[in-house]
Amino acid sequence: MPRREGPGGGALESGPSGDPDDYHVRRVPGSRAGKDYRCPGCDQVVTAGTPHVVAWPDRPGGDDERRHWHSGCWSGRANRGLTRRWS
Secondary structure, eight states: OOOEEOGGGOEEEEOSTTOOSEEEEEEEOGGGOOSOEEOTTTSSEEOTTOOEEEEEESSTTGGGGOEEEEHHHHHTGGGSOOSOOOO
């Protein structure tokens, strides 16, 4: 999955399986991860202090769909779709 530079210098990567949009991607080190989040790749908790990935679709309003993924779940996103959709 090739990485490209998006607006503002952030990485643009292909999205999860079945999603035609590219995604803006930011990697968060464990020292900056201060909250728990639910990973859409496995539907398990990304605990505070865990390095992880924040990704959101490259489309108008996509930043409202920002989600926190386990790094491994994001890496395997091409092999499976989302386990959870938010409305």
